[in-house]
Amino acid sequence: MAGELNVEVVAADRKVWSGAASIVVAKTTEGEIGIMAGHEPVLGLLATGVVTVRTSEGEAVLAAVDRGFLSVSEDHVAVLAEAAQLADEIDAASVESELAAAGEDQAASRWAQARLQVAGVR
Missing domain, CATH: 2.60.15.10 (F0F1 ATP synthase delta/epsilon subunit, N-terminal)
Structure with a gap:
């Protein structure tokens, strides 16, 4: 179309x-x-x-x-x-834990933050 x-x-x-x-x-x-x-x-x-x-x-x-x-x-x-x-596939609590555990790992932090943004948490 x-x-x-x-x-x-x-x-x-x-x-x-x-x-x-x-x-x-x-x-x-x-x-x-x-x-x-x-x-x-x-x-x-x-x-x-x-x-x-x-x-x-x-x-x-x-x-x-x-x-x-x-x-x-x-x-x-x-x-x-x-x-x-x-968004409906993301478990925000689990991703928050991943973000906390990411520490200095910037790639893991960015991935967790993107998922939290999509989930409407950040």
């Missing part, structure tokens, strides 16, 4: 979410990028953070992603992450 994106959010071990969307916003190593229908082809390196997908129905789908790639071609967006979780 014109004006829509076909979006897939995929982790290394599973498809996390797919559907039609009006916009996708993701954090790359170069900064935040917004993708709408008709966007030029792009291949970006994802930073650990939050990907926001605004569905065609207006719902916001939030996914925490841990590194990977963002690929845009024609009206298809693929978010290919090492790990990804939607």
